[in-house]
Amino acid sequence: MADMTATPPEAAPQGLQTADGRPLKAALAESQARAKRRAFYLVAPLLAFILLTFVLPIGQLLSRSVSDPRFIEHVDRSSGEVTPIMTGLRAWFDDNPAGTEPDEAAYAALAADLVLLADLRGQGDVGTRINYEAPGTRSLFTKTARRAEDLQAPFREAILDVDEDWADPMLWQAMRDASSRFTANFYLAALDLAKDETGKIVNVPQERQVYVMLFERTAILSVLITFLTLVLGFPVAHLLATLPLRYSNLLMILVLLPFWTSLLVRTTSWMVLLQSQGVINSTLVWLGVIGEDGRIQMIYNQLGTVIAMTHILLPFMVLPLYSVMRPIKPAYVRAARSLGATSWTAFRRIYLPQTVPGIGAGALLVFILAVGYYITPALVGGADGQLISNLIAFHMQNSLNWSLAAALASLLLAGVLILYWLYDRLVGIDNLKLG
């Protein structure tokens, strides 16, 4: 290293330097940091957008699913002022363990709290909150709060005089649960579980069990739809990948056509086709395959949901499959054939394994979309073709039990994440090819 003699003597003995005498390593890190900063500024808008529209709402959803503070604080609708409520009763709950028979002190606290509640006009919200966990109790709060001013000691008798349902231990258990800021009750409810009067977790009565059944139905139908899209999409993707460009372009347009059509238009056209006075049934009757009274019910049930969703989700299976099939050279199958494999063996052992990343990606995509699908089952599902997302929507829009909706959605999210993890373990996420 003859040129090392040119370095100034005060420089560090080891390490290269830039022309102006700074250590090369530091200079390199600095220039790279600049480039990284610039790259970050470019993606910053997207990052902000994702934080705002994705991370934040999901965080809200998760927190909402374990907390509904309407029993603890009252928010004034016009001023936004927050007032703590039910303070007396909550203090009594803190002093007495679960399962304690509510005594005069408890009723007195309740009466005092109801007075404040009536003052704030908050009895409706509180009633709604308790009603989620002890159904049929909302009217108790509105009725009693109206007369709270007139209540006299002994409060136990006075309140029971207004409505003797106040003695229901379930109600007191519900109020005790609602007085803590965080609760797992919405998750319990989402799994058809509830707490009994002693706080033990039990199944809800048979006739009110819906969610587990709906989760199961959603999972089963999603698996079925995923399977159908795979069976239908695989040959199409293969054709797309192997046909001469002229034909494959045309076929590609046909595959993508549904993407360019409104979801509602596609769904309603299935209604036109499938309904009992629809095109398919009428054609079958006209052909004499079925009689006038034997029209097949193909819509407003699970069959309708499956048919319409399979059609709508098909492109999501075809495209990832196509993207892995296109680079598979026909020479592989030829090589297998020349090595002595029948066409079936060549397909099974050589072609199919090479398409696994596409099958995985397509199946994951279709399944995840299917478990969260809402519009199509809502329109063509009828009663027994509804999926869990329809119930989530119901709780968001009709029953306004957002916490339960959030709990259901969180469970769905957890299920999808588990599936994703499983896929990573089995196939490897690096192998995922979405196109």
Add this chain to the structure above:
Amino acid sequence: MDVTAPMVEFDRVQKSYDGETLVVKDLNLAMPKGEFLTMLGPSGSGKTTCLMMLAGFETATSGEIRLAGREINHIPPHKRGIGMVFQNYALFPHMTVAENLSFPLEVRGMGKGERETKIKRALGMVQMNSFAGRRPAQLSGGQQQRIALARALVFDPDLVLMDEPLGALDKQLREHMQFEIKHLHESLGITVVYVTHDQSEALTMSDRVAVFNDGRIQQLAPPEDLYERPDNSFVAQFIGENNKLGGKIESVSGDQATVRLPTGELIGATAVNSGAAGSETLVSIRPERVEFRSDRIQPGWHTLEADVLEFIYMGDLFRTRLRVAGHDDFVMKCRNIQGQERLSPGQRIRIGWHPADARALDPV
């Protein structure tokens, strides 16, 4: 199995893809067992189609293809038992090297122990024993080529087809692999049909070369005959470098023809497939058979005046471009031996060649 029958036989085979034009026009070919035959030709000449028909991936439109005396037109590819090496190797990317080699044995229902012995032996043949656990993507082009070769040989086929197997390798590796394939052929006694468009590869490796053009075999001969005694202008042009002098046949006697060049000179040439007197012909002379030093031009040789146009130093050779009898592209190659004279453009020299080296062929 008929022992005396040729290993491979094409009998009046024709092939058309669209029903309008014939890609293979009339193919007749018989190969004895153990031969190394190369199908050589420009792209689109039908050579790969012939190979694919032999492998079973294309069906002959008419005619018969026989393997060891048995007609195989309607036998599917997997029952033909022919080993094949593909242009881009076609190693299965999702399998290791050992699994790739195991595949043809598994589909033949071979037991595990036997498979392992055969895989080991096949990998040994191409010196790749230590690579059994690798995936194809982890191998270099040359290594992949060896594995593809081993895979085509592992199930002991009598016939191995190779479709431009060395096309993707660099020059040095290609030349090395040519010798390895040749050695394998000799030591295993297999029959090989080899397709290439590289004429030097064909000359180096083959027992016989079939030169394809326009859907026909133009000439089927050992490399030496092909180079020194081409049957027609296409073969002369395609194999090696070649000088051609256009002219008219003046007279023919036996296999000797006298040709009048456009400039008026008369030269003698071996008549190969030139027409009768009066017809057009192309006289072909190899550049390295042309001499210009008076001490080397023997009595009885033809001599012509030539102008030096260009002199190129190529290391082992000097390549001189000359104007001869009105042609500007007449090339003469001289070995760079001690004392060889270097010509310079503008010089006027006299060149000559042995009459047997000039061949009067069909005009193109």
